[in-house]
Amino acid sequence: KQEVTQIPAALSVPEGENLVLNCSFTDSAIYNLQWFRQDPGKGLTSLLLIQSSQREQTSGRLNASLDKSSGRSTLYIAASQPGDSATYLCAVTLYNNNDMRFGAGTRLTVKP
């Protein structure tokens, strides 16, 4: 059974720092991996989607990498801002269907 783990569970950094969030998954037979942002009391907003054949995706200050063989993905946030404070979740789509498995998330706080 696919298990998705995110480390750390919570992270607090001063504004301006570059940071890395980690996601690992136990079964490399995935279709894609997606990173989401969730603000308190809100739904999920998709940030980046990496297909299984890709190594990375970039959007603005965000860069997500995927190493399928080792079951790892990282989300890199450059020059963090207080507005980046949120919970970040990663999820893998299981191969050949639309079923997704989510990690429990990393709660990020960026202090001014």
Place this chain on the structure above:
Amino acid sequence: DVKVTQSSRYLVKRTGEKVFLECVQDMDHENMFWYRQDPGLGLRLIYFSYDVKMKEKGDIPEGYSVSREKKERFSLILESASTNQTSMYLCASSAGEVGQPQHFGDGTRLSIL
């Protein structure tokens, strides 16, 4: 932009009540999903649907049922609400092709007293 709308942001019900959570999407998506989210556990899939009148069990279907009479609407039903169903419920939709991104509603925070 895809819009997924959940009918209630907050809901308080009593043990034993039949509870309906409604979700509507406006992008003609084939797939719709219901998740619950609990602290430390992430999102867990309750039910999903690939088409009208079609449903599949997710990881935790016990105590829940669903209805999809129209393509744009997916309802989650708690047949007899219990306190352990207090949670945040999230609805999502996606286009029919495998691996398409899921788009989420804002969630319903349900409390069962």
